[in-house]
Amino acid sequence: MSKKAAEQPSAKMTERFDCHHCQESLFGKKYILREESPYCVPCFEDLYASTCEECGKPIGCDCKDLSYKDRHWHEACFHCSQCKSSLVDKPFAAKEDQLLCTDCYSHEYSSKCQECMKTIMPGTRKMEYKGSSWHETCFVCHRCQQPIGTKSFIPKDNQNFCVPCYEKQYALQCVQCKKPITAGGVTYREQPWHRECFVCTACKQPLSGQRFTSREELAYCLNCFCNLYAKRCAGCTHPISGLGGTKYISFEERQWHKHCFNCTKCSLSLVGRGFLTERGDILCPDCSEDI
Structure with missing residues (x-):
């Protein structure tokens, strides 16, 4: 909206020069142009003057109109809602429709800095x-006192550490690679390992x-342990792990899986039955009579 005082028309003009609203003559009076139409000051203020947010009165043509987000104030009314100091030409903030220095x-x-x-x-x-x-400058590593900024950090006991300082001061060292363990470690025989470093001694899985x-303080997956150290079944020759409650039969320094302890000739299960041996074979009583 443009508000300006127009030049007075020449006294020699014969046509009328009236207020666009009240039709009163504007000769010899102040007037305001709005969209190329002239208004006397009272009519312009009644029709178009903004209302002051603070005092509720119109902001006249002879007053400075200060505005913020479609709200208007007299210059004298544009002040902090708490301390009443003037906000003219000063930075301010808005909170719940109130202006504050x-x-x-x-x-x-405003929040308080946790450090200072x-x-x-x-x-x-x-x-x-x-x-x-x-504060950005107060958010520093507790150990080296360097600003952390956007870098990774690790909190401990209400203090923040950059990753290198945390590793030096607190992180456990992997038994295998001797590097710090910052996450995802495992413990074996009360010693720390990276998950990726804790592998089978034989197959490295x-x-x-x-x-x-x-075996002898070395860790093995079950397959490797059985293949390397388990006794083998005299029937199927596969390893007998003995783990997880596996049942087996032992006789004269030989072992069998329970399901493999059968008559060599007729395959009858000999578990819980009498049997005889003939040249290394185990036989049920019936088959032994046929020999």
Whole structure:
């Protein structure tokens, strides 16, 4: 909206020059042009003047109209809603339709830095983590005191550490590779390992999350342990693991899976039955009579 005082028409003009609204003559009076139509000052203020948010009175043509987000104030009314200091040509903040100077806004609404306990001023860069806030320059590693910024960090005991400092001070060292364990480690024989370092001694496949056993303090997956150390069934020649409650039959330094302990000739199960041996074979009583 443009408000300007137009030049007075020449006294020699014979045509009328009236207010567009009240039709009163504007000769010798101040007037305002709006969309190329002239208005006397009273009519213009009644029709188009903004209402001051603070005092509720019209903002006349002879007053400075200060506006913010379609709201208007007299220059004298444009002040902080709490301390009443003028906000003219000063930075301010808005909260719930109230205008506040930066000091009042900071006191009421700004967060406090977790490190220096000072107010974090509006517009200032800050770091936030689990409901706490820091000035960007205050968010530093507790050990080396270097700003963490956007780098990865690890919290411990209400203190924050950059990853290198945390590893030096707190991380366990993997028994296998001697490097720090920051996440996902496993414990075997009260010693720490990376999950990817805890592997079968024979086949090198990861043991984390699967059953395994050990021999002479070395860890093996079940397949490798059975193939390397388990006794073999005299019937099928496959390993007898003895793990998980596996049942087997032992006789004269030979072993059989329970389901393999059968008559060599007729394949009758000999578990719980009498049997005879003939040149290394095990036979049921009936088959032994035929020999």
